[in-house]
Amino acid sequence: MSEKVLMKGNEAIGEAAIRSGCRHFFGYPITPQTELSAYMAKKMPKIGGVFLQAESEVAAINMVYGAASAGVRAMTSSSSPGISLKSEGLSYIAAADLPCVVVNMVRGGPGLGGIQPAQSDYFQATRGGGHGDYHLIVLAPNSVQELAYLTAEAFNLSEEYRIPAMILGDGTIGQMMEPVDFDLIPEPVYAQKPWATNGTEGKREKNVTETLFLEPSELEERVFEREKKYDVVRENLQRYKSHDTDDADIIIVSYGLTSRVVETAVKILRSEGIKAGAIRPITLWPFPEKVFKEVHPKAFLSVEMSMGQMVEDVKLACDCSVPVHFFGRTGGVIPTPDEVVNKVKEILKEVE
Amino acid sequence: MSKTIYEKPHSLTETNFHYCPGCSHGIVHKLVCEVIDELEIEGKTIAVEPVGCAVTAHNYFNFDVVQAAHGRAPAVATGLKRALPDRVVFTYQGDGDLASIGTAETVHSATRGENITVIFINNTIYGMTGGQMAPTSLPGQVTQTSPYGRDTHTQGYPVRICEMLATLDGPSYIARVSTDSVPHIKEAKKAIKKAFENQVNGKGFSIVEILSTCPTNWGMSPVEAMERLRKEMIPYYPLGVFKDVEEVNE
Numbered sequence: 001m002s003e004k005v006l007m008k009g010n011e012a013i014g015e016a017a018i019r020s021g022c023r024h025f026f027g028y029p030i031t032p033q034t035e036l037s038a039y040m041a042k043k044m045p046k047i048g049g050v051f052l053q054a055e056s057e058v059a060a061i062n063m064v065y066g067a068a069s070a071g072v073r074a075m076t077s078s079s080s081p082g083i084s085l086k087s088e089g090l091s092y093i094a095a096a097d098l099p100c101v102v103v104n105m106v107r108g109g110p111g112l113g114g115i116q117p118a119q120s121d122y123f124q125a126t127r128g129g130g131h132g133d134y135h136l137i138v139l140a141p142n143s144v145q146e147l148a149y150l151t152a153e154a155f156n157l158s159e160e161y162r163i164p165a166m167i168l169g170d171g172t173i174g175q176m177m178e179p180v181d182f183d184l185i186p187e188p189v190y191a192q193k194p195w196a197t198n199g200t201e202g203k204r205e206k207n208v209t210e211t212l213f214l215e216p217s218e219l220e221e222r223v224f225e226r227e228k229k230y231d232v233v234r235e236n237l238q239r240y241k242s243h244d245t246d247d248a249d250i251i252i253v254s255y256g257l258t259s260r261v262v263e264t265a266v267k268i269l270r271s272e273g274i275k276a277g278a279i280r281p282i283t284l285w286p287f288p289e290k291v292f293k294e295v296h297p298k299a300f301l302s303v304e305m306s307m308g309q310m311v312e313d314v315k316l317a318c319d320c321s322v323p324v325h326f327f328g329r330t331g332g333v334i335p336t337p338d339e340v341v342n343k344v345k346e347i348l349k350e351v352e
Numbered sequence: 353m354s355k356t357i358y359e360k361p362h363s364l365t366e367t368n369f370h371y372c373p374g375c376s377h378g379i380v381h382k383l384v385c386e387v388i389d390e391l392e393i394e395g396k397t398i399a400v401e402p403v404g405c406a407v408t409a410h411n412y413f414n415f416d417v418v419q420a421a422h423g424r425a426p427a428v429a430t431g432l433k434r435a436l437p438d439r440v441v442f443t444y445q446g447d448g449d450l451a452s453i454g455t456a457e458t459v460h461s462a463t464r465g466e467n468i469t470v471i472f473i474n475n476t477i478y479g480m481t482g483g484q485m486a487p488t489s490l491p492g493q494v495t496q497t498s499p500y501g502r503d504t505h506t507q508g509y510p511v512r513i514c515e516m517l518a519t520l521d522g523p524s525y526i527a528r529v530s531t532d533s534v535p536h537i538k539e540a541k542k543a544i545k546k547a548f549e550n551q552v553n554g555k556g557f558s559i560v561e562i563l564s565t566c567p568t569n570w571g572m573s574p575v576e577a578m579e580r581l582r583k584e585m586i587p588y589y590p591l592g593v594f595k596d597v598e599e600v601n602e
Contacts (some may be wrong), residue, residue: 055460059424066400069432200416
């Protein structure tokens with residue numbers, strides 16, 4: 001019988017990861033995600049797992065690189081400034097086609113920024129963050145239940161495609177407590193790992209995990225091969241949720257915590273007879289662009305806790321066929337439903 | 353009847369080294385592979401190669417290899433070893449990699465007593481990028497980025513890694529050896545063997561610093577380079593065992 005437990009988002013990630021077979025967690029303290037490290041520090045020794053507090057975010061992601069190349073499910077987590085430090089390692093992990101899961105509980109930036117929730121790392125997450133042609137699978141939950149679900153999915157998808165996966169949350173999703181039912185998360189699906197550098201035992205040719213290819217045509221060929229894989233992911237993995245879009249004059253696009261504000265705003269707008277709808281991307285990379293071809297509003301509005309990052313993907317997804325507007329708060333400020341409602345009314349006035 | 357008195361270790365491939373004439377990498381690769389053969393651990397060994405001249409060391413090793421980002425080899429080795437505690441994991445790093453950009457990873461894997469082996473090539477210069485000043489470049493040493501000689505007032509002093517790490521409780525074995533002469537090479541092999549045996553026996557972090565040559569970037573012949581190692585480097589970087597937990601316990 002399934003049972004709901006009340007849990008903080010950050011702890012739910014830890015529990016979901018453990019249930020997904022992750023036994024190697026490498027962390028470094030930073031607000032607002034430290035509860036995850038604390039949870040792993042408490043749990044891992046009791047189940048024969050590894051929790052290690054690294055000397056830096058840089059070291060932590062490179063420990064993940066080592067453990068992932070050994071073939072085990074490995075994970076690290078951080079928040080914005082720490083993800084910047086991990087970006088070097090993420091580029092190498094992507095280049096080595098290794099699976100792993102990285103959590104970013106985004107806080108306000110740039111610089112040290114603040115410790116309140118933000119969505120200003122969207123570009124960093126969806127455009128790579130580190131150097132070179134690569135992508136992460138980026139998943140954006142909007143509840144603690146979904147956080148647990150997507151953590152389990154992240155491990156499976158990352159192994160299936162050999163692409164590092166990122167959970168892009170925010171300070172609030174990590175910190176808030178909600179009921180979560182772990183029986184509803186996906187079962188681990190383990191991929192074969194003939195590429196793992198785990199010792200030949202004299203039974204196979206050596207494996208090499210490498211990212212240096214000095215011959216330009218060889219490097220290009222590898223990037224091309226990876227791009228083919230990305231195309232498969234773009235085709236197969238677009239996920240989103242939408243509501244009230246069929247007759248909508250305006251569709252509000254938002255992800256993560258912001259989508260909950262937008263849900264309330266849409267209810268208010270509908271109660272006033274305004275035809276508003278909503279699309280919530282769950283995969284930020286690949287961006288769910290297909291759904292934008294299936295809806296026909298007079299305008300889109302991207303609502304974000306940033307100065308406007310996802311809005312660029314909305315424009316690309318709809319080919320700018322209708323006006324795409326933006327409303328955002330940033331620095332740790334969460335937009336209110338009333339602000340969104342007012343913005344929608346402003347836009348519709350212009351349209352009419 | 354013929355009798356084999358010397359052969360290439362099995363864990364070393366047939367591939368010709370790309371290293372310059374007179375460079376110590378070839379000697380050290382051979383010593384490491386001899387030790388791996390003697391300990392019969394080829395099938396369970398995983399090397400972590402650095403960024404530096406040994407970045408393609410996997411061409412010469414007959415076992416699994418992971419290529420790390422610059423300086424991160426000890427962190428990568430930590431991840432590997434924690435995932436595969438019954439495997440033998442070693443890093444092979446130069447002075448720029450280990451003592452400059454990777455100082456934090458070096459110090460912290462050492463202080464954790466991480467059960468890995470570190471092979472540290474100190475040739476007082478950045479080789480692969482064409483001869484820039486290293487953290488271990490000697491005072492007055494002329495390099496591409498210290499063209500008037502390393503000025504200790506503005507460019508600081510060389511880092512003595514063994515002495516620094518010996519202040520920590522974590523490491524199990526710390527030794528500095530040299531490749532300038534046959535007796536020293538024999539000593540080097542003993543130290544490398546001990547550093548691997550320690551790991552097999554679960555004794556924790558072992559590092560062997562190997563004073564090495566870089567004739568190309570020093571602008572010397574191989575023979576002159578060996579002379580410089582002997583006359584200038586050994587006095588600054590004294591050879592010996594700086595820590596051996598076994599000896600303390602006995």
